[in-house]
Amino acid sequence: MGSETSEDSDTIMDWENTRGPVYDVHVDFESEMTKLADRVSDAAETWGRHYEGVDMRNFHRNLSVPILRPRLPNRVCKAKEELIDSAFKIIELAAGPSGMISIATSQVNTIMLPRNPSKAKELAMPGANVSLQVQFISAIKWLLHFKIFDRIPERAVMPYDSLADEANVPVSELKRMLRIAMANHVFYEVDGKAVSHNRFSWKLARDGDVIHGLPFFCDTVMPAIENMIDRTTRWQASDSDEDHRTAQNLAFDDDLDFDKFSTQKEEAHGYTRLMSLLSSGRSLPSTCLAEVAHGTIDWYSLGEGAIIVDLDSRSSCSWELAELFPHLRLHVHAPLGTIDAMKDHVKTNNPDLLNRIEFRSTDQAIARSANVYLLPGLTHRRTDKEMTETLTKIFRHSMDFDSQIIVIESLLPKRGWSTMALGRISQCRNITMWQLQNCGDRTLHALEMLAKAISEIFSSRVTLVGQTAR
Secondary structure, eight states, X not given: OOOSOOOOGGGOOOHHHHTOXXXXXXXXXXHHHHHHHHHHHHHHHHHHHHTTTOOOOOTTOOOOSOOOOOOOOHHHHHHHHHHHHHHHHHHHHHHHHHHHHHHHHHHHHHHHSOOOGGGTTTTHHHHHHHHHHHHHHXXXXXXXXXXXXXXXXXXXXXXXXXXXXXXXXXXXXXHHHHHHHHHTTOSEEETTTEEEOOHHHHHHTTOHHHHHHHHHIIIIIHHHHTTHHHHHHHOOSTTTTOTTSSHHHHHHTOOOOHHHHHHHTTOHHHHHHHHHHTTTTOOHHHHIIIIIIIIISOGGGGOTXXXXXXXXXXXXXXXXXXXXXXXXXXXXXXXXXXXXXXHHHHHHHOGGGGGTEEEEETTSOXXXXXXXXXXXXXXGGSOHHHHHHHHHHHHHHTOOTTOEEEEEEXXXXXXXXSOHHHHHHHHHHHHHHHHHHSOOOBOHHHHHHHHHHHOHHHHHTEEEEEEOOO
């Protein structure tokens, strides 16, 4: 990636034209954050004085009586808009480009869930902003599809007409999509005739989670969202958590479980990237490396030729372990359609590892008496019933007295343990998995109870490594 500075004066964007250098490639973050915080403080003071003595709703109260508020004079209306505008800019500055996409994605899921007319009144206030996020996500997907991010040079301005010709799209439609993006401070318009990158758009153009995860959200998750009520109505019996009875099944009129669906549609990579996007930028593979390899157990104590069984792998965790610990041998179970790609990746980066890594499909037998059975990111893709069956099978038929199980998983935070933004994102991730697979993230306590339900002995031999939003 090139430098984020430029000597081309045409690409230098000032505060007034961009609604803040927060979105510029030339920005002093500390001074701009301080300036925005001061604006929020001043606007909040004006707002607060106007409402002094008036009972206000807050996030922790549910008032059943109406509140009479005084009419807003112009200065208070102006303070209100300044408060909202500056607060949004602070969020965008703090979250960064991919963080804003994940927040917008969580808002899209929120606004699309209710279809009950009785909810219209309570959705009236947040609806306008969240509806904008629906259009924003759709516009970004359109811009990615036609490679608009890549067609605009890093350090130059590109006329709309030239860009439309190169992308082979109508110029009027291109302007509409770009201006929706610009309403969320992605890209920068020059003299109403051309467009250039700003800091947000340039970083998004190189964010793999956005490039691959966002189209998956639009193409697969959004249709599933539309079918949630029908899913509950049709399958509200006791077996409603079956993995082929989901909102996604109704949306695509099939009876495939999600693994088969994602393999057939070549969507597995998009799903993984979306989950990473909805994990606050910390993907599961990095958790595996940092937490498992450097602290969960003493890997060297396992001895030469120790066997590690990676069950249903979707990450690079196994070959990272193989690189770190040359005495280990690994059996990697993965969906059949992904094995060739995994082998090619290892062969390209470190072919010697293929002497110690054996790839197997998820249908093949699990090795008996392995030293460690590794479950990286498996539990959130399985219902309680499926997880109990899987763990019981390993415990009864594969493990011996010295074997261990290590479960590595993103955890659902306890209520009140995360900020509102991160809490919203984690709940969006959770409900997205339910829409596609009838399962989702669990709290640490829920995983512990799942292990204890099998047996106390089994529970004592399970190591849980989790990551929560923070």
